[in-house]
Amino acid sequence: MNVVYVHTHDTGKYIKPYGKQVPTPNLFSFAQEALLFSNAFNGSPTCSPSRASFMTGTYPHQNGMMGLAHRGFKLVDFNWHMASFLQSREYETVLCGVQHEHRFWKPLEQGHEAAKELGYTTHLTADMEGYQDSASLAGWDEENALKVVEYVRNRGKSGKPFFLSYGLFTTHREYPELTEEEAEGVYNPNYIEVAHGTFPDEKSRLDMAQFHKSAHIADACFGKVMEVLKEQDLFNETLIIFSTDHGVANPFMKGSLSDAGIGVPLIIRNPEAPASFGRVSDQLVSHLDVFPTICDCLRLEKPGHLEGHSFIEMFQDPYSKTREAVFAETNFHTSYEPARCIRTSRYKYIKYFDGEWTKYNLSNCDESELKERLIQHGWAEKSKEKEYLFDLYFDPAEGKNLVNDSDYDEPLIMMRRALHHWQKETGDPLLDGKLDYSPSWKVNKRSSLKPSSKNPEDYEQWPQD
Template identity: 45%
Template sequence: MHVIYIHTHDSGRVLGPYGYAVSTPNLNALAKDATTFRQAYCVSPTCSPSRCSMLTSLYPHENGMLGLAQRGFTLDYDKHLVPYLNKHGYHSVLCGIQHEAGWYLDHEDGSKALGYQEDITTSPQGYRQEDLVYWDQKNADQAVSYLNQYDKTNPLFLSFGMYATHRRFPDKIDPDIDVNQCKPPYPIPDNSQTRLDYARYLTSAKSADSCVGKIIQALKENDMYDDAIILFTTDHGLANPFSKCTLFDSGIGVSLIMRVPGSTTKGKVVDELVSHIDVFPTLCDLLHLPKPSWLRGISFVENFEDETYAHRDEVYAEVNFHTSYEPIRCIRSKTHKLIRYYDETYLHMNLSNIDESLTKDYFMDHGLQDRLKYKEALYDLVYDPGERNNVVNDEAYAEIKKTLSYKLDQHMKDTNDPLLYGELPVKKEYKVNKKECLQASSKNKDDYVSLGK
């Protein structure tokens, strides 16, 4: 059984199969022939920690990927899915982005560190960031060529990773996209500035969907489609304020669409909670492979026969570093969420953890730097799905708060979370902005706690 892992950057659930007016006909078609998880969540809403947690089935504070790989953070790569599948007879191939080792455009060193047996990625040199969606297209063509000649001697693990929908978005908007008919997703205000920004996202998403279509068509033409597990996902929410790098659902909610041959839930949706950390053990069950001892996740293999099966009652997520230090933990049940901010010395917005954009500019013009975070927040997701009414001190929610607090404390103890012992250290190899810094890419050395190696 082949495994085809297709992934975007920073897309959350803002795609066609999740009800958004996004031009993704190929993803929509895949969803109709696959199982779509409507309540899937990443483990950490920042690129490298999210991907590493899914591909090791360990939380960031366990696997070591506390921040971005290109900023000096690393992990035990022997626990990554790629070497595990290599040991079990798979031929592993990287095409495009990975974000678990080093700089994500440095595909050669990254693929070696992760243990891929082949790297067929085309060169990213010569592209502006705004044009890297064209690099995605080149990589899709390369993957198609590879599938056309693959001899199938060994089962294939293909990771096809896209730059889309990472910022910077394309600055040339697709001609089929009307800026005036765009509506930015919650929690972004609707105005000319944010509509233009969102139109660029939609352009990036449309390009990503085209790449997905090429891969799916090649699998069908080479008689691999019905002998492959196809996994489509993204790392976290959109790169907007109050989304990426936050533990709101707009940050941790992700697309997860899986096509499993023989599944009886193709074309159906699963509304039960699923965490990225559960993907590795689920693949083990689907492939009939032994589970490594370190896996934290819980298999949801039953969902490919019963879309109503609930394999967990809550999911956990965390932030440690993105560009600056911002330690946060949360527990989310089906109906409530508890979020804790562990840096009481700085409850302002960590502005460098918010990607530069027209949308960020709009918020900055309206006092984003003066907004404060709650030390602790409890949200009723039934009556407040937007997570804006903190009921942590409401006596009507006292028992719910007590229960979630106990479970979060227990989770931190069970996983030996270092936050139990105080502030996380900034090692000399980490590149870390000061909390007060406005931009991640600041050229002022005084804006950094550590410049890294």
């Protein structure tokens, strides 16, 4: 089979297949022809670490991507990357759009070099010149969708099987502005529910309305790719995967080990398992499990570095269980914030490891009016607990910390032990104390408020190259 992986930026589960009234009809139609995973989680709720975990089947502290690729973090072994692995198995490996596992996708020449080093044989990505700001990059996504369509049409069924990764910038901030007509029509903010954990008011509704527009554009791009696969009679010869990196770029979502940060959509169509079409699996799965599952679907021997567990049995039986818990971590987004979590079907346990800084790392939250409002009302003075325990049966919104509740002593001990065991088994360097910094990493101070500050005083390290 061919493999097509379509991924968005900062979308969380805010799409129609997950019950949200967000205009994503193509993804909804696709879900009805695929298997939807309702309890899928990433390896880290920040961009490059999440994507590196997906593409290598390993955790950030193992693969080296503990922070953002364009801030100097680097994979320890490019051969671990899915593109490199499939290229060595005689697949044509194709990248179009965003990859965030090595360097950056701009300027274009750097994007070409990075794609080649990751193992891609073909790089289709359009030049970003002419797209002046983040809000305009929805047009770049559309241009890249047309490049994917052209590639599939010209290729047809000839040659090697292919692995195609199509990465969209949407739904990353800044969102596209609404026209007057849109604001009174399909994206009318008056009738839009704000995201989980966001204070509802006029500004929040407008912000979410703009997210809706961004998601709608991403959905249209996804639809173009599905349409050309069907047109070329490749739809039933291709393993198709849709996901995103982490939660929406709101406070307490992206960058957070809450379910709003680590919970991701995962929808997979395995053409060899029609019994799975239109089904939902509620079992726990991790982004790290996708790589070994692809290997099983393609009947390829799994590489030895993988940490995930194949869930190929779920395509025959969605109730099949492959793991008891998932794990995720943070190290850096822009500033140092080492934390680990374990999530079972009932409990979530989070532990922060930086004893020198107990306040929130505000530069690890993307800029928005939602963030500014919280800062104006004292967010910078608030502190995090060292540990959190949540009973998700009674508190799915993760609002009540049970660490000091004696009724939960037994699950707390169990979760602490399980997390520590996972850290030992995976060689987590946090067990030896504070992480050592590479001089090539760009790192904000923990007290910094803005991730993209131009003031050197806001940085612990700012490599000038």
